[in-house]
Amino acid sequence: MKNNRTIIFRKINSAILNGEANEVARLIDTGLKMSMSAEEILEEVLIPTTRQVAAQFQGAVFYIPDVLLASRAIKAGLHALKPYKRPAGGKRIVIGTVAGDIHDIGKNMVALFLEFAGYEVIDLGVDVTTLDFIQAVKQHKPNLLAMSALLTTTMGEMSNVIEMLYVHQLRDCVKVIVGGGPVTQEFADSIGADAYADNPHEAIKVVHNLLNRHNG
Numbered sequence: 001m002k003n004n005r006t007i008i009f010r011k012i013n014s015a016i017l018n019g020e021a022n023e024v025a026r027l028i029d030t031g032l033k034m035s036m037s038a039e040e041i042l043e044e045v046l047i048p049t050t051r052q053v054a055a056q057f058q059g060a061v062f063y064i065p066d067v068l069l070a071s072r073a074i075k076a077g078l079h080a081l082k083p084y085k086r087p088a089g090g091k092r093i094v095i096g097t098v099a100g101d102i103h104d105i106g107k108n109m110v111a112l113f114l115e116f117a118g119y120e121v122i123d124l125g126v127d128v129t130t131l132d133f134i135q136a137v138k139q140h141k142p143n144l145l146a147m148s149a150l151l152t153t154t155m156g157e158m159s160n161v162i163e164m165l166y167v168h169q170l171r172d173c174v175k176v177i178v179g180g181g182p183v184t185q186e187f188a189d190s191i192g193a194d195a196y197a198d199n200p201h202e203a204i205k206v207v208h209n210l211l212n213r214h215n216g
């Protein structure tokens with residue numbers, strides 16, 4: 001049985017790396033029928049493989065199309081697990097990529113993993129202006145605002161959004177987490193964000209601590 005598990009996990013891993021979305025969904029379905037739990041598929045395969053995709057990309061093993069295909073396959077995997085995800089626990093997150101920036105692969109992964117972890121996620125998409133973020137906070141009253149930036153020229157937008165949260169007297173109502181390629185913990189601290197994470201797995205942990213510690 002342990003052997004079957006290892007074989008399925010290995011197959012899911014290579015199907016993701018090869019960008020075979022349908023195959024990933026099929027293998028996950030098989031795994032679930034073999035009484036694997038959604039959590040172990042997530043923890044043992046999807047999260048480590050997501051890290052592997054990012055590492056291979058940084059090591060120049062992967063190119064842009066590979067990343068796009070692999071992230072589509074990860075999405076198919078998470079979709080196959082969706083019926084088994086934790087029910088939304090009443091905590092709401094608004095997420096988006098900041099103005100002037102259209103990178104969304106990493107942001108989408110973070111959004112999907114947070115949704116899977118039981119948060120209600122409202123994704124505003126890419127190139128989200130400061131005003132749109134502020135309006136979304138007013139409209140959806142999220143517990144957390146999550147912003148992504150991949151360009152050094154757009155990461156300053158995160159600071160503008162936080163500033164406008166103060167101007168609109170919303171800063172006390174919502175926690176803020178930031179992430180994306182050029183974003184660091186130091187940068188997050190310097191703009192007054194509440195948290196930073198550099199991958200979806202870490203994001204789930206950090207968000208969980210943040211929202212529970214502060215009673216959302």
Ligand code: B12
Nearest residue numbers: 101102103104105106146148151152179180181197198199
């Ligand atoms: C794919 C890509 C594109 C695609 C985007 C497709 C898409 N739908 O996203 C396309 C081709 C469209 C593109 C366009 C451009 N790009 Co580009 N792009 C990349 C590339 C190759 C990969 C980014 C990626 O998806 N990585 C994989 C994901 C999984 O990683 P990630 O995004 O970092 O996300 C992870 C973490 O950061 C974190 N995370 C991400 N967001 C968030 C949010 C929160 C809240 C949290 C907690 C965590 C978190 O979790 C994720 C998963 O682990 C990078 C190179 C690189 N090394 O990153 C360049 C890169 C980001 N691009 C770059 C540039 C310059 C551009 C262009 C300006 C090019 C041009 N001249 O037109 C345009 C910009 C257009 C615009 N206005 O945004 C530069 C930025 C340089 C800089 N210092 O600013 C880079 C670094 C390439 C380079 N080395 O020059 N790009």
